[in-house]
Amino acid sequence: MDIRSYLTFNGNCREAMSFYQQCLGGELYFQTVGDSPFAEKLPPRMKDCIMHSTLTKDSVVLMASDMVGEHALIRGNSVSMMLSCNSEDEIRACYEKLSKGGKQTHVLEYTFWGALFGDLRDKYGNQWLLHYQVSK
Template sequence: MAVINPYLNFNGNTEEAFNFYKSVFGGEFIMVQRFKDTPQGGNVAEGEGDKIMHISLPIGKSNILMATDALESMEHKAIAGTNFQLSIGTESQQEADTLFNGLSAGGQVEVPMAKMFWGAYFGMFTDKFGIKWMISYDENALPG
């Protein structure tokens, strides 16, 4: 069965926010990936390479709080109140395709389902009601 986790977008202060969340919830980050460490790292605007491309903090037994810095240089902007997405982690590629195709029907696909550089099968869209979703299948992911 799929697991749903919140994915937050910040305007450049993801690291500060997540250090705060870590101080409250405890635990350790599962992943911290900076824009400079991605295959497109050389295309990031000057001074933004150390910004957070992806960070994850486990909360409780099966929840993961995740986030990114929404870089305006990459035409992204986090707007308070709509600066989040729902991220679904699936148990199979077939389940990922089924959920992606079903939920994105009538909506706007931003990233079609495909194998990504970090190893996951991933896609992203806004559904017909304006809700942003990310669907991911990663056979190497930690149990959720």
């Protein structure tokens, strides 16, 4: 069993997921509404919206869509994405890239539990927790 993050956007899923790919690397897949079995059931203006997207790099899987429910998109702080990095160089590079245009809410620092840790809100309003366990 595992858990994966699934993000919802309001028309800018392709832009956001491409940004995350630039920051994290990996393989990126998109399926638009127009290329789906639902194309004829949805308004023509939605044909370029992303029905489903997946960014995969090693064990990291981030999924997203432009498919907003009837109550519209409401951003909150109850969900964060936890990115466990494999090296200090990796965590520093990811932190710098993901925070561009966003807000560094907790700069990277060494913690009492032996990790390098920080958090941020990216330019799309999503919360990220970055962690690298220095001592084991």
